[in-house]
Amino acid sequence: MIRADDIVIAPPAHDEPFDPRRFFDPQTPVELEIGCGKGGFLLDRARAHPQIGFVGIEWANKYFKYAADRMARWNLRNVRLMRADARHVVLNSLVDDCLGALHVYHPDPWPKKRHHKRRLFQRDFVEAAVTALHGGGLWRVQTDHEEYFQVIRDLLDQHPLLRQVPFDSDESAAPNTNFEIKYVRDGRTIYRFAVQKHP
Template sequence: MAQEPLTIEDIILPADCLDGPIDWPRLFGNDNGVEVEIGTGKGTFLINAARANPRINYLGIEWANKYYKYAADRARRWDLANIRMIRCDAKDFIARHTPPQSVQTLHIYFPDPWPKKRHHKRRLFDSNFVAAAVKALVPDGQLHVVTDHKEYFDIIEPLLAGCVQLQLSDFKPCDTAGLGEWVGTNFERKYLAQGRTIYSCTARKITGP
C-alpha cells in the first residue's frame, strides 16, 4: 500500500512536548543512528544530507521561527521521513533533552558569532555547551564546526582542543557539498561569494562518558 505523503505535523516536534530526554526510536519510528544540526537556517545542509542518507535520522534545531518553518516545509515537500525539526534553544536541548551517548554527529555550521562583547554570552560555544555536547555524542561520535568568523573560531577551537574526551582533526568537505564548498549551506555560499576565509574543524569523542 502506498504511504501517505508527509504532513508538516509529521516533521515538527513541538518544543512544549519535551519533558526529559528524548526517545529517538519513538520520535523517528526506527533505531537508525541520529545526527543533529544546530542552527539549520533554511535547512539546505539538512535536506541534502537527509536525501543522501535515508538510513540516518536527522534532527534540525533552529530557534528563528521563519527559518524553522521554512526548513520543515522543505523536508515535507521532499517527503523526507528521516527529518524532524524543533524550534528551541539548542544549548538547552543538548544539555537537558539529549540522552547520553545517543548522537552520532553534531553539525554546527556558521553559528551566530555575536561579535559585540556584551553579546558574547549569547554564543552557543562555551565550556558548558562543549561538556553537554561531549556527553550527548556516542563514542567515536563527531562534532563538526564551520565558520567564517576567525575571532569566534579562535575561541571554539581551543575549547574543543582543551577537552580530554575530544580529538581534533581537519574537517573534510561533506559529500553533499558543491565544488569548492565545505558544507553547502546558504551562509557558506554567501560568504564564499564574498571571498571570505572559512575556518573549520572536527572533534571526535575518544573516550566514554
C-alpha cells in the same frame, strides 16, 4: 506524502529528557544540526543518507517553518525539526550517548564582548554536547568569524574526550549551507574544524 506537521517535533516540556532516537527505527544512527536555518545542509545530507535519522533545531520561526515546508516537499521521512533554543535543549534535556554526529555551521558570533554570554559555544555547552555524542561520534563546526573560531577550536581542542580529525573525513566535505554559499560568494574565509569523541 508527508506534511510539514509530520516533520515538526515539540521541544521537551519542563526540561524532560529528549532522546532524538525515538523518532526513528531502532538502530538508526541519529545526527543533530543546531541552527539549521533554512535547512539547506539537512536537506542535502538527509537525501544522501536515507538510513540516518536527522534532527534539526532552529530558533527563528521564519527559517524553521521554511525548512519544515522544504523537508515535506522533498517527502523526507528521516528528518525532524524542533523550534527551540538548542543551547537550552542540549544543556537540560539531550540524553547521553544518543548522537552519531553533531553539526554546527555558522553559529551566530555575537561579536560584541558584552554579548559573548549569548554564544552557543561555552564550556558547559561543549561538555553537554560531548556527553550526548556516542563514542566515535563526529562533531563538525564551521564559521566565517575568525575570533569566534579560535574560541570554538580552543574549547574543542582542550576537551579530553575529543581529538581533531579531518573535516572532510566523509564524502560531504563542504556542508554547502545557505550562509556558506553567501560568504564564499563574498570572498570571506571559512574556518572549519572537526573532532571525534574517543570511542
